[in-house]
Amino acid sequence: MTERLCLVHYHEIGLKGKNRSTFENQLVTNLHRALKAFPIANIQRISGYIVVESEDRMATPEMAHAIAKVPGVARVSLAYKCGLDEGEYNAAAIRALREAGDFSTFKVHARRSSTTYPVHSIDMNHIVGSALCEAFPDKIVQMHDPDVTVVVHVVQGSTFVYAASMPGVGGLPVGTAGKVVTLLSSGFDSPVATWMVGRRGATCIPVHFSGRPMTSDTSEYLCRDIVDALAPSGVVGRMYVVPFGEYQREISLVVPQSLRIIMYRRVMYQVSERIAQLEGAKAIVTGESLGQVASQTLDNIAAVNQAVTIPVLRPLIGSDKQEIIRRAQELGTYDISSQTAPDCCTLFMPRRPETHARMREVLDAWELFDHEAMVNALVASVEYEDFPQCPSYHAPKGPLRAHHSSLAPRDDAPTE
Numbered sequence: 279m280t281e282r283l284c285l286v287h288y289h290e291i292g293l294k295g296k297n298r299s300t301f302e303n304q305l306v307t308n309l310h311r312a313l314k315a316f317p318i319a320n321i322q323r324i325s326g327y328i329v330v331e332s333e334d335r336m337a338t339p340e341m342a343h344a345i346a347k348v349p350g351v352a353r354v355s356l357a358y359k360c361g362l363d364e365g366e367y368n369a370a371a372i373r374a375l376r377e378a379g380d381f382s383t384f385k386v387h388a389r390r391s392s393t394t395y396p397v398h399s400i401d402m403n404h405i406v407g408s409a410l411c412e413a414f415p416d417k418i419v420q421m422h423d424p425d426v427t428v429v430v431h432v433v434q435g436s437t438f439v440y441a442a443s444m445p446g447v448g449g450l451p452v453g454t455a456g457k458v459v460t461l462l463s464s465g466f467d468s469p470v471a472t473w474m475v476g477r478r479g480a481t482c483i484p485v486h487f488s489g490r491p492m493t494s495d496t497s498e499y500l501c502r503d504i505v506d507a508l509a510p511s512g513v514v515g516r517m518y519v520v521p522f523g524e525y526q527r528e529i530s531l532v533v534p535q536s537l538r539i540i541m542y543r544r545v546m547y548q549v550s551e552r553i554a555q556l557e558g559a560k561a562i563v564t565g566e567s568l569g570q571v572a573s574q575t576l577d578n579i580a581a582v583n584q585a586v587t588i589p590v591l592r593p594l595i596g597s598d599k600q601e602i603i604r605r606a607q608e609l610g611t612y613d614i615s616s617q618t619a620p621d622c623c624t625l626f627m628p629r630r631p632e633t634h635a636r637m638r639e640v641l642d643a644w645e646l647f648d649h650e651a652m653v654n655a656l657v658a659s660v661e662y663e664d665f666p667q668c669p670s671y672h673a674p675k676g677p678l679r680a681h682h683s684s685l686a687p688r689d690d691a692p693t694e
């Protein structure tokens with residue numbers, strides 16, 4: 279029986295010159311992890327592709343779907359691997375075209391990466407094309423923009439034949455862009471923001487501020503569910519949870535109502551910056567989009583940003599809510615984020631928050647409480663949980679004054 283395998287295409291990595299092998303190796307590692315539930319025999323680089331072979335030599339669409347979610351993957355094809363025998367690759371082409379679904383026009387695209395194969399690609403086009411015309415007499419060959427292209431590619435003594443491809447998420451392999459700390463609420467935006475920087479190769483470390491002990495820990499469970507939903511992409515290595523309720527109360531008692539949110543945020547940013555230092559992360563990431571809510575005006579963004587020196591990335595700054603919601607639905611975080619849970623954002627909220635904070639007033643309010651002691655205390659009380667689906671995550675080596683999560687272990691707790 280002819281073997282069926284997954285051919286992984288990765289455009290963008292191909293452009294990276296000398297870094298290419300680093301990128302390819304990371305992608306191979308990430309694919310191994312993403313495919314852990316499948317019986318994988320081998321994953322290797324061959325001539326501009328990554329080839330994924332399953333133990334039973336019959337790769338499935340489910341495997342291809344799992345591969346498509348891994349950052350760095352531009353496209354995935356279920357392909358047949360044949361020898362150099364004409365009869366064999368013609369039969370595979372017929373089979374591949376039959377499996378390609380509804381179509382009325384097609385063409386053949388033959389390529390040779392090994393010039394030792396004596397048949398020229400133009401001749402291969404004719405050979406395979408004739409076989410297909412015979413097998414599909416009611417279909418039309420069309421050279422420009424056909425419904426399906428049957429690719430027949432000779433590589434190192436084998437021929438790969440495929441007709442249908444599915445798009446991957448694109449981007450770059452997680453682990454090729456360094457670490458970031460992402461501010462994760464259980465809302466719609468920040469999970470999408472986390473995924474977006476992860477798709478560009480960053481290893482993500484979400485930090486969630488919960489209202490505990492003034493609220494329940496529901497938001498923490500929702501954040502864990504969100505990270506689990508992002509698991510197929512392998513972007514998250516570890517999640518930190520910061521119980522913030524007590525300190526918010528402290529802030530709310532001394533700071534003018536209208537500036538409370540800005541003070542909460544400044545503390546959140548400083549704690550996140552400290553976690554970033556512990557982790558060796560080089561930026562913090564938020565889910566803000568310009569003007570979406572009162573706190574996301576340029577003035578307020580500046581008032582909060584001023585509290586830290588680390589770069590703050592806002593991948594959604596120019597996105598509309600509808601675009602964000604659509605992406606959340608694709609990622610499977612939408613339904614989780616639709617559940618409301620009190621977190622630190624719903625706690626001690628002012629009736630009329632400031633929308634255009636003046637820096638002078640912000641800095642005056644900042645001096646109304648011992649923010650330094652507060653940040654130290656919060657950093658000392660952070661909790662964390664590790665997520666094994668991110669092979670590029672390496673925990674900090676030094677003494678980390680953080681505690682394992684106080685959340686109850688999940689039923690299907692990972693075994694590593």
Ligand code: ATP
Pocket residue numbers: 460461462463464465466467468469485486487488563564565566570571573574621622623
């Ligand atoms: P989201 O949909 O991500 O909750 P939002 O529309 O509710 O965002 P804000 O509440 O202004 O907007 O939050 C802006 C950003 O601040 C969030 O995208 C997130 O990055 C960060 N943030 C808000 N609340 C928390 C929290 N409890 N823990 C960690 N980060 C938070």
Ligand code: MG
Pocket residue numbers: 463464465466623
């Ligand atoms: Mg929110």
